[in-house]
Amino acid sequence: MKDFSTEITYKTSRSSGAGGQNVNKVETAVTAIWNVMESAMFTFDEKLRISEKLKNRINSEGLLQMTSSESRTQLANKKIVTEKMLELVEQALFIPKKRFKTKPSRGQVQKRLDNKKKLSDKKENRKFKF
Template sequence: MKDFSKELTFKTSRSSGAGGQNVNKVETSVTVLWKVLDSGFFNDEQKERIQHKLSNRINAEGFLYLTVSETRTQLMNKAKAIEKILELVDKALIVPKKRFATKPSKSQKQKRLDTKKKLSEKKENRKFRF
């Protein structure tokens, strides 16, 4: 996992939720912004993959953003935001394995035919005969 936390920009705002009077006075919610295309840590292919995978989190200016307001302190929210954005980008960079078609083996085919035969014989034996 690459640590590009030096390229991150932070904005703070008032958070909702638990905190009592603290919520109305202190800006504890942290929004982390990262300009994907201006990053020096990733090559063009990786940047393209990040933009494609995280397109729903990237705004019109090309900033990847994430807001965290889980804890009551700005410092802890900032740490969580860094952790989450690093994890998001790391997951976006994973290249899935290419799948290739396989055929069932002879024994699997034979087993399927045998079970079909047994089932048909069972049903045949259920028929009423004179």
Template sequence: MKDFTKELSFKTSRSSGAGGQNVNKVETSVTVLWKIEDSEFFSDEQKDIIFHKLKNRINAEGFLFLTVSETRTQLMNKTKAIEKILEIVDKALIIPKKRVATKPSRTQKQKRLDTKKKVSEKKENRKFRF
């Protein structure tokens, strides 16, 4: 996992939810912003992957943003935001392994057919006959 926290910028705002009068006075909600194009930690290929996989989280100016307002303190929200954005980018860069198509073996085919035959016979025996 690459630590690009030096490239992150933060904005605070008033949070909704629990906190009583604290909600009306203190800006506890934290929005973390990261300009992907200006990153020095990732190659152009990695930046393209991030843009493609996280396009719904990237605004028109090219900022990846994430807002956290889970806790009642700004510092805790900031640390959670950093953790989450690092995790999101890390997951986006994971390239899934290609699936190799395989054919069922002869014994697997035979087992499947035998099971079908047994079930068919069982149901046939249930029929009422005169």
């Protein structure tokens, strides 16, 4: 996991929610802003992968923005939003393994067919015969 937190800029704003009278005076909500394409930490291919995976979260200027107002303190919100952004980018860079098709073994196929035959015979025996 690459720590690109030095490239993130922060902006504060007034937070809604819990905080009592503090809410109207103190700027506790923190918005983290990161320019994906100008990052020095990632290769061009990694930047493209991040841009593709997170295209719904990246604005027209190429900035990835996230906001946190979960906590009552600015410092805690800054920590939360930084961790969320690092985790989000890490997930975007994850390349899943290619899945290849497998066949059921001959024994498994035979077992399934035998069970079907048993069930069929059981139901056939239930029929009323003259």
